[in-house]
Amino acid sequence: MGQPKISDKREPVKIELRKNDQVKVITGSDKGKSGRVLEVDRAKGRVTVENVAMMKRHTKKNPAKQIAGGIAEREASIAVSNVMILCPKCGAVRVKHVAVTAESGKTKHQRVCHKCSGPLDRK
Numbered sequence: 001m002g003q004p005k006i007s008d009k010r011e012p013v014k015i016e017l018r019k020n021d022q023v024k025v026i027t028g029s030d031k032g033k034s035g036r037v038l039e040v041d042r043a044k045g046r047v048t049v050e051n052v053a054m055m056k057r058h059t060k061k062n063p064a065k066q067i068a069g070g071i072a073e074r075e076a077s078i079a080v081s082n083v084m085i086l087c088p089k090c091g092a093v094r095v096k097h098v099a100v101t102a103e104s105g106k107t108k109h110q111r112v113c114h115k116c117s118g119p120l121d122r123k
Helices: none
Strands: 022-024 035-040 046-049 055-060 072-077 077-079 083-087 091-093 095-101 107-113
Touching: 083 107
Parallel strands: none
Antiparallel strands: 022 035, 022 083, 035 046, 046 077, 055 072, 083 091, 095 107
């Protein structure tokens, strides 16, 4: 009869990436490609990167919904461990967090490059 099926209860992965971050693929079939993060799935530990891991999707024609049939290409998600964030100066780097105190006295946490300590957040 086989083993009972174990439910997929993974622990959520701490993901340092956000939507619109520039990342570089460091392993896999798309190694070396870079692109913008389109979507982050924190529950599954996966990200969707622009023009990386392209897959073909066969769609049926549906005139009621204005869907033209054919083969459409779109991005598939890849594991977050296969990408690294891009620093404008250094290239692919790890993320370090630094507490920055504003003039009003509030403390904000900022993502910075692990090599040059340059800011990775564009704000």
